[in-house]
Amino acid sequence: MGWAIALHGGAGDIPLSLPADRRLPREAALHHCLEIGVAALKAQKHPLDVVELVVRELENHPNFNAGKGSVLTSRGTVEMEACIMDGNSKKCGAVSGLTTVVNAISLARLVMDNTPHIYLGFDGAEAFAREQGVETVDSSHFITPENIERLKQAKEADRVQVYMNHVIQSPFGSI
Known part of the structure; x- marks a missing residue:
């Protein structure tokens, strides 16, 4: 049986109109994550391990909107989430409202396992x-x-909706 990998850097896109100094690091990070995933699959790592590995890389990259670089609440704080599922067993794990966990995907995996x-x-x-014993840091990380700038722009464009102290932002407008 063959395999395939698909990944993305979160909600929104990386427009070609984005200045090269902001666009190229994002594209390079996606290529890096893809290479990590391909290498792990070629090494016959378990698919769930590959998913966790690649998502951890995305969470650790500040240019994406999970982990470091998360979309902020209307108060300027972070509340992260992640979920993972084993398609064969249908087991899954999910977490939300995280403020200190470095890799939410790994905690979701622990919930599942x-x-x-x-x-x-x-x-x-x-x-x-x-x-x-999951790695945690101060939420300022x-x-x-x-x-911060994305939240400021969303507020200025009136694209911030507050629900129970949570903000819903979208590069496409309010949701």
């Missing part, structure tokens, strides 16, 4: 992360000048 639950959120997910 180490609990009877499908989903953990906010304080419960953070407590589970500490219990599992995830905030970049670019995501």
Whole structure:
């Protein structure tokens, strides 16, 4: 059986009109993630391990909107989420409301593998992360000048909707 890999850098796109100094690092990061995934699949790593590996790389790159560089809430804070699913067994794990977990995808994987639950959120997910020894950092680690600027622009364009203190932003307008 063959395999294929598809990945993206989050909501929105990387427009060709974006200045090269901002566009090229994003494209290079996507190529890097693709190469990591291809190498892992060629090495016959388990597909879930490959998914987690590639998503961790995306989460660690500040130019994408997960992990470092996450979209900010209307208050300028980070509340990250991730989910993962094994298509064969239909087992899944999801987390949300994370403020300190470096790699949300890895915590979602631990929820799937180490609990009877499908989903953990906010304080419960953070407590589970500490219990599992998952790497955490101060939430300021995830905030970049670019995501601060995105929030500012979204507020100025009236593309920010607040629901229960959460912000929903989209490069395509309000959702």
